[in-house]
Amino acid sequence: MTTCQTTPARPRRSKHMSGNTEPGRQFAAAPASPPLAIELRGISKAFGSVQANKDISIQVARGTIHGIIGENGAGKSTLMSILYGFYKADSGEILIGGKAVTIPDSQAAIAAGIGMVFQHFKLVQNFTVLENVILGAEEGRLLTPSLDKARRVLGELSREYELDVDPDALIEDLSVGHQQRVEILKALYRQADILILDEPTGVLTPAEADHLFRILRGLKAQGKTIMLITHKLREIMEITDRVSVMRRGEMVATVETDATSPEDLAELMVGRKVLLHVEKKPSNPGAVVLEVENLRVRDDDKIERLKGVSLTIRAGEILGIAGVAGNGQSELLEALGGIARATGVVRMNGVELDLTGRHSDGQSRRAQGIAHVPEDRQSRGLIMDFTAWENVAFGYHNAPEYQKNALFMDNDAIKADTVRKMERFDVRPPIPTLAAKSFSGGNQQKIVVAREMERNPDLLLVGQPTRGVDIGAIEFIHKQIVALRDAGKAILLVSVELDEIMSLSDRIAVMFDGQIMGMRDPATTNERELGLLMAGVADAVKGAA
Amino acid sequence: MGTLPKWADVVLVPLVSLALAAIISALVILSIGEDPLATLQVMVDGAIGSAYGWGYTLYYATSFIFTGLAVTVAFHAGLFNIGGEGQAQLGGLGVALVCLALPWPHWSVALLAASVGAAAFGALWAAIPAYLQAKRGSHIVITTIMFNYIASAFIVYMLVDVLRPAGQMDPATARFSEGTTLPTLNEIPGLNLIFTKAVPANVTIFVAIAACVAVWALLWRTRLGYQIRAFGKSGSAAKYAGINPTKIIMITMIISGALAGLMAINNVMGESGRLVQNSASGAGFIGIAVALMGRNHPVGVLLAAILFGFLFQGGAELGLWTHIPIELRIVVQGLVILFTGALDQMVRMMLVFVFSIGKQRAA
Structure with a gap:
């Protein structure tokens, strides 16, 4: 190992390094009773009246991969932020390698041997x-x-x-x-010595994720300790040695991964039995609703992002679009939803849509029976500063039932409608006058889904329906999507979650670099095959379905 | 975390800001060897101590309501209209052209026609920067500022070369005819019992109050207002909803410019009876402070406009009755703008801190 100058800002670095050269090898010789890399004792942290972490204790053995799972808002990120010096705990102790330390900032965390890989990379492009x-x-x-x-x-x-x-x-x-x-x-x-990874596979193809896991196993073999924060149960099962489950700020369980199952973990996360698999009948496709031919979209820099996509969706079926984020799925949704200009031919119930002119906007699309649950609810689907009822009218503000007369909107009618929708979609808290930003991610999404589905559209465009949504709400939203399909509607589903695509879709199209690489039947394909297509490996064997 | 109760945000923040401005103003007055309390006394007596003082305070306030509403409407669409000054001057031109065009039989008819002229010219002047923003992406802050200068130069040209009666030496239009003279508050039956002396405040104040109600209804009760606010809060979401950005920018700025232009019926028609150079005399800029302090709500704008009317009139009184130079009024106004507008977030943070301590004690 090389030495480096010790600066006053990192007093512990040199000491740390000297202890860093050998332990990996020592360990390989004596794996039976591994010493602890990190121990947290009774960590609590409150933000105002919200208790983000409640008396959390956890022991992470050196040279292991320790998973931390929990729903959004369970307190995982807060806990890691405390460990990395972004927040100061209200009470509790942090022990690194058996010694109590204080971590006032990230420099101290680095000096203590902690490295963090954030979900959003912090790199200079x-x-x-x-x-x-x-x-x-x-x-x-x-x-x-x-x-x-x-x-x-x-x-x-x-x-x-x-x-x-x-x-x-x-x-x-x-x-x-x-x-x-x-x-x-x-x-x-x-x-x-200790690597913390926050949702590391969210942006990766399955193959890239596999490579990452190989790297992590290699690091573990060298005696490094890894903490993996994720909401994907499959990853926890695949790579971790032990797993800690958080729920509402508390550490509800720490178990050996071998001794648990995804179902048990989901139940621990949510606090009740959860159905992990979507129950649906085989589809019964009817007439063609949407026909897309050679659709192309250029972005603001004139770079082609969608390079000639053709597809059809029939009534009563869900077409899932799989792919790594950024391969043209967003542009496909935006072109069909009236947000982006496009070229090509799109027919809705046999009528050709305007893709560039005056009738290519969101209002025209809604009039033609297309509803759109956008990928990004915070910047597109909702106005975060608007109240729930104002958001329920969003996009449908011209609807006749929301008008009092030619001049004024009927705010009372919108509020009454909001109360109904909140009840039907179980939005909590059911307060129409609360600002959208005050709802949890799952409840925000329910507001969007309720607004779009209740219009009874012929075609529903859905982007990332369950991103940042807790497991309970995921189950609910999936059921609603299937119910809409069973009611004979066409659904275009875009998701980066392969599980979601595989369990909901009746047909799967895989996109890579703005093109459809292939169509697959979810009953006969597997993740490996889809992963190859997602990585751009040409679809020579089967051809488009 | 980091939020205030609504009442504190609406009431306490402006009051604390004002108090801070007052304290610094007092220090400035002390430093030039004058007595701050006596100074305040002169301002209060002069501006709100008599019906006569109120007559001036309300006159200024009327102008500020229009320009404050102009900034407010644009703000809700996420547009910062700094061009109220120029739009108000052009509104003055509209008023002058209408008033000079016909021998108006009665002031009420003239008021209606002049309002249309004022609004149309103000709207036109705002529509050009709006078009440049919507179609070319030229930043509206820059273009509206530049349009203030163009307006100023254009008015001078009109006054010197086009509208000045032959033989008149000052650059101004001819006097408007008798039929265009708006009743001042002391001429209105009933109100004349309160306002016994001639004051400049005139019937335009009722137009201003009506404009407050109209703006409120527009923003929070109509589809257009809904779309304006949606576009102002999130352009990307508005695009998703199919709200046409060009249309919203154009319509909003036309309404904003019309409101700023309407100010001219107060000063040009109601007070001076002719169009002179620099007729808006800074009211367009005061409107920015009024809108900021009034939280971009018509009720807040109304109250803030009265406060700034008080500062304007009280400051003028200082020049009359004390040795304090009239420039001090600009210092005081500047401090009020600084604290209520620019440093408003600082005051809010201070209050959040105080509230959080209070909560911890209570817990």
Whole structure:
């Protein structure tokens, strides 16, 4: 290991390093009673009246992969933020390697050997890998010695952990998976012994996720400790040694992964029995509702994002679009929903839609029987500062039943309608005058879904219906989507969650780089096959269905 | 966490801001060797101590209501209309052209026609920056500021070369005819019992109050207002809903400009009876402070306009009765704008802190 200058800001670094060279190997020799890497004792943290963490104790053994699962708002992120020095706990103790420490800021966390890989990467897009790695860890006034040293260390780390990344590549040229490896390299370069990964697979293809898991296993074999925060039960089952479940700020259980099941974990997370699989009858497709031919969309920079997509959806079926985020699915939804301009031909119930002119806006689409649950409810589907009732009218503000007369809207009618919708979709709290931003993610989504589905559209566009939504609400929203299908409506479902696509869809189209790579039947395909298509491996065998 | 009860946000924040402005103003007055309390006394006596003082305070307030509403309407669409000054000057041109066009038989008819002229010219002047914003992406703050200067120069040209009667030496229009003279408050039966001396406040104040109600109804009761607010809160969401951004920007700025232009019936028609240079005399800019302090709500605008009317009139009285230079009034106004407008968030944070301590004690 190389040495580095000790700066006053990181007093513990040199001491830490000296203890860092051997333990991995020691461990491999004596794995029977591993010492603790991290121990939290009685951590509590409140924000105002909200108790985000309640008396949390957890022990993470060195050289293990420890999963932390819980729904949104269960307190996982708060706990990790305390560990990484973003928040100060109201009470409780943090022990690293058996010694009590205080972590006032992220510098101290790094000095204590903790590295964090955030869900949203913190990389400078137009810097090289090398420059990003040393950013904040430059030593001395001149950059060259630091870069040379980093190049050497990076080479060693890459070989050791299968983290092959070109040190001179610009971040903006790298795939998401590679960018994530740069984040891991950054942590390792800073001598991290403990790696915390926050929802690391959300942006990865299945193949990239597999590669990440190989890297994590390699790190574990070298004695590193890994904490994996995720809401995906499958990942927990696949890679962790132990798993802690959080619910409403409390640590409800810590179990050996081998001794549990996804169903048990889901029940612990939610506090009641949850149906993990969507129950649906085989589809009974009717007449063609939507026909799309050679649809193309360019973004603001004139770059083509949708490169000639053709598909059809029939009444009473769900077409799922699988793909890694950013491969044209958003543009497909936006072109059909009247948000983005497009070229090509789109026919709705046999009538050709205007894709560029005056009748290509959201109002015209709604009039033609297309409802749209957008991918991003916070920036598109809702106005966060508006009340729930104002949001229920959003997009349908021209509807005749919401008008009192030619001049004024009938706010009372909208409020009454909101009360009805909130009841039917179990929105909590059922207060129409509450601002949208005051609802939880799941309840916000229910407001959007209620608004769009209650219009009884011929075609429902749904983007990421359960992103940031708790398990209970996911179950509910999935049921509603299936119910709409059974009522004979056509549904276009876009999701980056492969599980969601596989369990809801009647047919699956996989998108890569703005094109459809292939159509599959969910009954006969598998994740491996879909994963290959998502990664752009050409669909030579089966052809489009 | 980090929020105030609504009453504190609406009432306490402006009051604390005002108190801070008053304290700093007092220090400034002390530093030039005058007595702050005596100064305040002069301002209060002069502005609200008599019906006569109120007559001036309300006259100024009437102008500020219009310009404050103009900023408010634009603000709800996420547009910062700094061009109230120019739009009000153009409104003055509209008033002058209407008043000079015909021998008006009665003031009520003239008021109606002049209102249309004022609103139309103000709207036109706001429509050009609006078009540039909607179609070309030119930032409305920049264009409306520039349009203030263009308005100023254009009015000078009109007054010097087009509208000045032959032989007149000052750059101004001819006097409007008798039939266009708006009744002042001391001429209105009933109110003349209160306002015994001639005051400049005139029937336009009722138009201003009606405009407050109209703006409230527009923003919170109509489909157009709903779309304006939706677009102002989130442009990307508005696009999803199929709200046409070009249309909203144009309509909003036309309404905003019309409101600023309407101010001219108060000063040009109601008070001076002719159009002179620089007729808006800063009211367009005061409107920004009024809207900020009034939380972009018509009721708040009404109250803030009266406060600024008080500062304007009280400040003028200082020049009459004390040795305090008249510029001090600008200092005081500046401090009020600084604290109620620009530093409003600072005051809010202070109060949030105080409230959180209070809560901890209570817990």
